[in-house]
Amino acid sequence: MSSTQTFLDAIANRRTIYDLKQELPAGVKIEDVQHVIQTIVKNTPTALNSQENRAIILTGEAHRQVWDRVLKSITSKDGRKRPTSVRDEAYGSVIFFTDNETTNEFRKKFPGFSNAFNDAAYYTSGAVQIESWAALETLGLGCHLQHYNEAVKAALPLDIPISWRVHSQLCFGAPVKGAPAKDFIDNPVRILN
């Protein structure tokens, strides 16, 4: 198959998989997850090559502690279900950031594009998050993306720089079962010539 089709298939096969076991699929190591995330964080483009994306991978006790703190920050019984399942059923979580210090440096250097740099941090982080999700599922992992940003920020180990803005959490593990069928709208991409 062409590399283009392999790339597109990875994107088309990416799904939200909530039902996870606290292990990695056979033959996959946590360093494989790290290789995927590192390659994507390094090579995803940023406005004027500002390279503001950051990520850490939590697993084992670090994952358990962070999600236990997130859980304890939530009062409603319904609201506690998801972080409980992340803590007890996901093998790990990737926390995605952009470094506000870097974004702000570029905003000051190029004041005419100040708002554009803020938007660009969201564009590039979105690409890193969604590419990582697709790539980890090609390794056989199941993943779902969460946004407990404030609670995660407060729960992280203290050596994470304060300037790192939390964008999302990609929770991963061995999938217990796949995702249900997905509905698509009619949304044609037209060629105008």
Add this chain to the structure above:
Amino acid sequence: MSSTQTFLDAIANRRTIYDLKQELPAGVKIEDVQHVIQTIVKNTPTALNSQENRAIILTGEAHRQVWDRVLKSITSKDGRKRPTSVRDEAYGSVIFFTDNETTNEFRKKFPGFSNAFNDAAYYTSGAVQIESWAALETLGLGCHLQHYNEAVKAALPLDIPISWRVHSQLCFGAPVKGAPAKDFIDNPVRILN
């Protein structure tokens, strides 16, 4: 090679290529470009499956007219260089949008997540833009991403819905030469366990 590595290579090989010819590489048709963009627009995840991404592909006279109007909206001689080269040297351009009407519908339906839906439109659009860029370069195209959003919005054919918010323009053609080497910062993704 594994599909994971093929996916990562496409991301790592994506570069900004400004020097373009007004043609497609041998063996590539505009319908191949359409297949890539359609697959990515369809399958890139959106908040609560809101499916707010939209895209059109401009080529030929439609591309020339839009970029000629963008060019005429710019007064500085330096500022006119890039849109001139896009008009005269790119084979086409993909215009990426999200539909504000869709985003706003979901903001109203889920008022507790109103700001989150706005951020999510940027995340998903960023992923669509950057995935499309990487995928088109696997086909042998050269691409660069532009943000003449206001000027493009004003220059588009009148049948594009007013609620479609312009995020960027991916300009493409046959590459005349590759991109120079890129500098990377030291940015390790750590595993905490």
